[in-house]
Structure formats: C-alpha cells, structure tokens
Amino acid sequence: MNWRTHISVRNLSVWYGKTQVIKNVSVDIPEKKITAIIGPSGCGKTTFLKSLNRLIDLQEDVKISGSILVDGEDIYSPEIDVNNLRKKIGLLFQKPQVLPMSIYDNVAYGPRIHGIRNKRKLDEIVEHYLKEASLWEEVKDKLHSPAYKLSLGQQQRLCLARGLAVEPEIILADEPTSALDPISAEKIEKSLSELKNRYTIIIVSHILRQAKRLADYVIFLYLGNLVEHGPAEEFFTNPKEPKTRAYIDGKYIEER
Numbered sequence: 220m221n222w223r224t225h226i227s228v229r230n231l232s233v234w235y236g237k238t239q240v241i242k243n244v245s246v247d248i249p250e251k252k253i254t255a256i257i258g259p260s261g262c263g264k265t266t267f268l269k270s271l272n273r274l275i276d277l278q279e280d281v282k283i284s285g286s287i288l289v290d291g292e293d294i295y296s297p298e299i300d301v302n303n304l305r306k307k308i309g310l311l312f313q314k315p316q317v318l319p320m321s322i323y324d325n326v327a328y329g330p331r332i333h334g335i336r337n338k339r340k341l342d343e344i345v346e347h348y349l350k351e352a353s354l355w356e357e358v359k360d361k362l363h364s365p366a367y368k369l370s371l372g373q374q375q376r377l378c379l380a381r382g383l384a385v386e387p388e389i390i391l392a393d394e395p396t397s398a399l400d401p402i403s404a405e406k407i408e409k410s411l412s413e414l415k416n417r418y419t420i421i422i423v424s425h426i427l428r429q430a431k432r433l434a435d436y437v438i439f440l441y442l443g444n445l446v447e448h449g450p451a452e453e454f455f456t457n458p459k460e461p462k463t464r465a466y467i468d469g470k471y472i473e474e475r
Contacts, residue, residue: 225250225419231285233266240266242443253420255434263443264423268391272308273301309382311392315374317366322358325366325377329385344384352380353410372403379410392422408433431455439463
C-alpha cells in the first residue's frame with residue numbers, strides 16, 4: 220500500500236505505577252485513512268489512543284518511554300505546546316461530553332477560544348461542522364436549546380462537530396458508538412467514513428464487525444503487546460499470527 224504515514228510510534232511503553240500496560244509498540248499510522256485499534260478489554264487500547272495526543276499526561280503516576288512522531292515531530296519533546304497538540308489531535312470519548320450550554324455554543328466554543336468573534340463567521344462555522352457531523356438537519360431550528368436535551372446519539376454527533384470546529388488534522392475516537400443505539404451508531408460510522416477524506420481517524424473498537432466495516436488499517440493489541448497490524452482486508456482475510464486468527468474467530472487466546 221502506497222499510503223503516507225501521518226503518525227510514527229516507536230518503541231512506546233507506558234506504565235501506571237509499576238504496571239506496564241503498553242509494551243514496546245512500534246507502528247506507522249496512515250494519513251487520511253481510518254485505523255482501528257482492536258483487542259480484548261484491558262489490552263491497552265485506550266491507553267495507546269490517549270498517548271497519541273498526550274491526554275495520558277493527565278493520569279497520575281504514569282511513565283512513558285519511546286517516541287511518537289506526528290508529521291515528523293516528536294510530540295513528547297519538551298518544546299511541544301501541548302494545547303496546540305490537542306487542537307491538532309481531537310478526541311471523541313466513549314460517552315458524549317457536551318458542554319453545559321446551547322447546541323450553537325458547544326460548536327462555537329473552540330473557535331471563540333481561538334479568537335473568532337464575528338457572528339456571521341461563527342454562524343458559518345456552526346452550520347458547516349454540524350453538517351459535517353450529520354446533525355444540522357435535526358437541530359437547525361433549535362440551535363439555542365440546551366445541548367443536554369439532545370438524545371445520546373445526537374450529543375455524540377454534537378461532540379464530533381465541536382471537535383471538528385477547531386480544525387484538527389487527526390480525530391481519535393474511543394469506542395464512540397458503544398453507548399449508542401444502532402441507528403445513532405450507524406450515523407456516527409457514516410460521518411467518520413465521510414470524514415476520512417479530510418482527516419486521519421483512529422478509532423478504538425471492541426466490535427469486530429464495526430472494525431471490518433470502517434477500517435482501512437488495523438492494529439491488534441493483546442496484553443499491551445502489538446500482535447499484528449496491516450491493511451484491513453489483508454488483516455481480516457489472511458492474518459499472519461495465530462493469536463490474530465483466534466481473536467477474529469472469537470476463540471480463547473492463550474496467554475504466552
């Protein structure tokens with residue numbers, strides 16, 4: 220595959236206290252594709268994801284070694300501005316986390332922080348990103364209603380719109396449909412599929428069917444180790460590692 224690398228992870232290890240949860244992982248993540256991180260619960264998927272925009276820094280007693288290069292720049296370098304990094308790399312959480320304000324103000328929040336005050340410009344931004352998140356038609360007549368009154372599925376799409384409004388390059392999504400009903404989950408998946416033409420998207424999923432539907436590239440973690448990675452079609456049809464085949468087939472994996 221002649222895909223450009225957007226993120227290069229090199230020898231990444233992460234410890235919480237004395238417990239190592241990511242073990243010497245090295246992998247390249249392609250630009251403007253959907254990469255799915257899969258594996259059983261507790262295998263390090265969310266920790267790996269949060270290390271990509273340094274949200275892992277907010278955990279207590281965490282230690283990190285190795286490097287993560289985004290566009291060739293090590294994000295763990297002391298010179299890195301972490302706020303700018305998190306603007307560049309947004310995160311969509313498992314459960315929607317809307318701000319206690321209106322639908323409009325949720326989307327306008329980031330642009331206002333970054334200095335945009337013109338109402339016409341903000342109106343354009345709000346409409347544009349609500350459309351990007353496939354939510355505009357459902358909320359255009361109630362933009363000034365409280366965001367918490369939306370359904371969970373609508374709230375998750377609002378969080379996606381809010382994240383897009385600060386114009387990131389990379390979208391991280393931690394099991395973004397796990398709290399949603401099937402119809403809402405399908406809308407989130409549709410939005411992500413359409414957005415990959417403009418953004419690099421990395422999604423943690425515990426649903427193999429979802430990974431097969433969405434992913435261009437797959438990373439399989441097990442007990443903090445990188446077992447296998449590669450283009451999705453090859454990964455699912457012709458896995459190289461016995462553990463990968465066992466996981467895809469829903470079988471017990473021996474801990475060795």
